[in-house]
Amino acid sequence: MPEHAAPLLRPPRHRVDPRARQWWTVQALLTLSGPMLLTAVVMAVLSLLFFPGALPWLGPLLLVVLVLPAVGYLVVMPRWRYAVHAWELGGRAVYAAGGWFWQKRRIAPLSRVQTVDTVRGPLQRRYGLATVTVTTASTAGDIKIAGLSDADAEELSRRIGEAAQDVPGDAA
Amino acid sequence: MSTPHEHETPAVARDIPGTAPVAPADPAGTGEWRRLDPRTLLVHCGWLAAPLGSLALTALATGGRITARAWITLAAVAASFAVVTTIGLIRWARTEFRIARRPDGAGAPGQGRAALTLDVRSGLLTRRLRSVPLQRIRTVDLTASPLHRLLGVTVLRAGTAGSGDGRSELSLEALAVPEAERLRAELLAYADAASAENDPVLARVRWRWLRYAPLTFWVVGGVFVVAGSVYRVLDGIGIEPWKLGFVQQAFSEFGASALWLTIPAALLAVLALGSVGAVALYVENWWNYCLEWTDARTLRVRRGLFTTRSVTIERARLRGVLLREPLLLRAGGGALVRAVAGGLGNREENRKRSGLLPPAPRTEALRVAGGVLRAPFPGSGAPVALAAHPRVALRRRRVRGLLWAVLPGTAVLAGLGAAFTPVLLHCAWIYAALATALVLWLARDAYRSLGHGIQGPYLVARSGTFSRDTLALQREAVAAWTFSTSPFTRRAGLVTLTAAVAAGEDGYRIPDLAAAEAPAFAAAAAPGILEEFLLRPGAPESPGHLPEQRLP
Numbered sequence: 001m002p003e004h005a006a007p008l009l010r011p012p013r014h015r016v017d018p019r020a021r022q023w024w025t026v027q028a029l030l031t032l033s034g035p036m037l038l039t040a041v042v043m044a045v046l047s048l049l050f051f052p053g054a055l056p057w058l059g060p061l062l063l064v065v066l067v068l069p070a071v072g073y074l075v076v077m078p079r080w081r082y083a084v085h086a087w088e089l090g091g092r093a094v095y096a097a098g099g100w101f102w103q104k105r106r107i108a109p110l111s112r113v114q115t116v117d118t119v120r121g122p123l124q125r126r127y128g129l130a131t132v133t134v135t136t137a138s139t140a141g142d143i144k145i146a147g148l149s150d151a152d153a154e155e156l157s158r159r160i161g162e163a164a165q166d167v168p169g170d171a172a
Numbered sequence: 173m174s175t176p177h178e179h180e181t182p183a184v185a186r187d188i189p190g191t192a193p194v195a196p197a198d199p200a201g202t203g204e205w206r207r208l209d210p211r212t213l214l215v216h217c218g219w220l221a222a223p224l225g226s227l228a229l230t231a232l233a234t235g236g237r238i239t240a241r242a243w244i245t246l247a248a249v250a251a252s253f254a255v256v257t258t259i260g261l262i263r264w265a266r267t268e269f270r271i272a273r274r275p276d277g278a279g280a281p282g283q284g285r286a287a288l289t290l291d292v293r294s295g296l297l298t299r300r301l302r303s304v305p306l307q308r309i310r311t312v313d314l315t316a317s318p319l320h321r322l323l324g325v326t327v328l329r330a331g332t333a334g335s336g337d338g339r340s341e342l343s344l345e346a347l348a349v350p351e352a353e354r355l356r357a358e359l360l361a362y363a364d365a366a367s368a369e370n371d372p373v374l375a376r377v378r379w380r381w382l383r384y385a386p387l388t389f390w391v392v393g394g395v396f397v398v399a400g401s402v403y404r405v406l407d408g409i410g411i412e413p414w415k416l417g418f419v420q421q422a423f424s425e426f427g428a429s430a431l432w433l434t435i436p437a438a439l440l441a442v443l444a445l446g447s448v449g450a451v452a453l454y455v456e457n458w459w460n461y462c463l464e465w466t467d468a469r470t471l472r473v474r475r476g477l478f479t480t481r482s483v484t485i486e487r488a489r490l491r492g493v494l495l496r497e498p499l500l501l502r503a504g505g506g507a508l509v510r511a512v513a514g515g516l517g518n519r520e521e522n523r524k525r526s527g528l529l530p531p532a533p534r535t536e537a538l539r540v541a542g543g544v545l546r547a548p549f550p551g552s553g554a555p556v557a558l559a560a561h562p563r564v565a566l567r568r569r570r571v572r573g574l575l576w577a578v579l580p581g582t583a584v585l586a587g588l589g590a591a592f593t594p595v596l597l598h599c600a601w602i603y604a605a606l607a608t609a610l611v612l613w614l615a616r617d618a619y620r621s622l623g624h625g626i627q628g629p630y631l632v633a634r635s636g637t638f639s640r641d642t643l644a645l646q647r648e649a650v651a652a653w654t655f656s657t658s659p660f661t662r663r664a665g666l667v668t669l670t671a672a673v674a675a676g677e678d679g680y681r682i683p684d685l686a687a688a689e690a691p692a693f694a695a696a697a698a699p700g701i702l703e704e705f706l707l708r709p710g711a712p713e714s715p716g717h718l719p720e721q722r723l724p
Binding site for chain 1: 651652671672675695706709
């Protein structure tokens with residue numbers, strides 16, 4: 001087969017809700033970036049108060065080890081994620097793309113769908129978002145679509161439920 | 173050559189209409205008796221090496237003056253030599269074998285081909301004829317000791333499924349290597365054609381497989397684990413082993429003598445201990461092992477000495493077979509077989525219960541895997557035609573090995589060397605050179621292992637170097653596809669494909685496929701999953717940038 005004829009896997013059609021970017025930013029602040037920045041500030045203040053002589057080498061060290069990675073993660077991750085995350089409900093299968101540095105595209109046929117869960121965390125509720133998880137009989141086949149708007153999530157889970165009933169199969 | 177008729181053995185016919193594709197047409201000139209190779213006689217002289225060698229050494233040491241005692245020894249050796257040679261000669265002269273039709277000449281019922289047997293007759297006074305139907309033959313081993321190899325001969329053993337105890341095993345000692353290989357091909361051609369389904373018993377334990385037991389990581393690791401737990405127990409009841417008198421004494425004595433001796437001796441001790449442990453574990457785990465189809469739909473594994481285990485796998489839940497060849501075991505020509513089946517419990521339970529065959533010869537593993545699938549396992553007949561992965565995967569493996577194994581060790585050693593002592597600098601470059609060579613070799617091996625393909629109803633994928641795993645997975649069992657990438661693989665144009673299955677380890681990875689070919693392969697292997705998301709390059713429809721689209 002000539003190489004140019006090989007089909008490519010296109011990205012899913014729908015992006016997640018734009019508010020997901022803010023959600024991911026806050027999440028990054030709470031889990032990783034925030035604690036790192038806090039540590040850096042506390043160490044800098046302590047050093048300023050008690051060991052002023054250590055600042056010349058501690059300052060750059062904190063900057064490189066804690067501050068820059070924290071800020072970089074905070075700035076880059078949500079944008080990158082938003083560019084990658086996408087989903088699509090096809091006629092016979094669900095398709096989702098996720099991740100940022102390590103990316104995943106997963107396709108599961110509707111005939112294998114076992115349950116559809118919609119989860120709204122406290123932070124997600126604040127932004128009107130939801131995560132839809134489609135489970136199959138294999139843990140390596142579960143599809144998770146994070147950052148959908150409430151309305152989309154509801155509609156999607158309803159549609160997947162209907163479609164899964166229409167498509168014959170025992171889901172095993 | 174005293175046995176010229178050997179060379180007239182007809183080749184295995186492969187194109188007879190109406191028969192199985194690999195049935196021998198008219199094997200072995202319709203039952204002409206064949207002889208063993210005369211070089212076998214020389215093999216029997218092999219045991220002479222030790223006494224003669226020691227005699228020669230004595231002569232050397234005493235400057236050629238051989239005492240009366242030595243002459244007596246020599247006479248005894250000569251006498252035994254005469255006896256052994258005579259026995260060997262008689263055995264050689266009186267042992268014959270052939271592939272023959274059954275005496276009644278009738279075919280097996282329901283199969284339109286003649287029943288063939290392998291006959292071996294032997295014995296001087298008591299003539300003994302043993303005959304085994306070829307369909308019953310499950311394994312044909314060729315084994316050669318170094319002496320055999322020197323003489324270009326090999327021992328052929330033909331075993332039936334029930335011959336775990338060696339009673340119904342036929343052994344021909346010895347045949348010229350080409351002759352042995354031809355005979356093996358003849359025997360197996362028929363055995364394969366008859367296939368395993370006539371015989372519900374797929375395998376029983378053979379204690380000759382014990383030689384594969386020490387070829388596992390646990391030989392070394394296990395000793396440390398045991399030592400660690402013993403130490404913990406002693407520590408727990410308040411005994412500090414280092415303070416015991418005899419331990420301290422032994423330590424100081426060993427420490428005082430040369431390290432050259434102590435370290436290799438300690439290593440040898442660990443290896444010996446580990447091997448004994450591995451053998452014991454093998455025996456405990458696989459005592460009375462039997463793998464069989466109890467009926468058409470149920471596969472059963474029974475095994476165990478103190479803890480007896482019996483695992484039953486329903487055929488409908490059996491989704492595939494995994495052939496595992498860990499590095500050491502592979503070097504020894506061995507492999508083990510695991511089932512990819514649903515309903516065996518969680519990951520840990522699955523690992524314990526999915527074993528179908530202990531470490532055993534590779535041919536045996538392939539045969540058992542085929543018997544479980546009820547179809548030839550890929551690689552058991554002709555070498556598998558698996559599609560190779562792009563060469564950039566090789567580069568990735570090299571870079572990964574150099575980055576994670578060579579660089580840190582060298583940097584640490586060099587840093588310490590620069591700071592403290594130049595001896596470590598030498599250690600650094602020696603480590604770098606050795607580790608680089610090893611990494612390059614392993615990377616090459618890992619790359620060669622990579623392969624994927626489709627064989628009938630099975631998806632075949634192979635990968636790994638520390639444990640080379642060949643997976644044959646039912647294509648219809650694939651429940652979802654995952655394409656994973658990182659920035660590095662995206663730049664290299666690679667993608668890792670994971671097949672989700674509701675069985676075994678749930679996800680089976682096919683690492684580092686060409687990104688351009690992976691979707692087509694996934695679509696071909698398991699149709700009906702991702703076709704609607706495929707895009708032919710050059711087709712008019714192109715999504716371009718993703719619109720921020722809501723559900724209509």
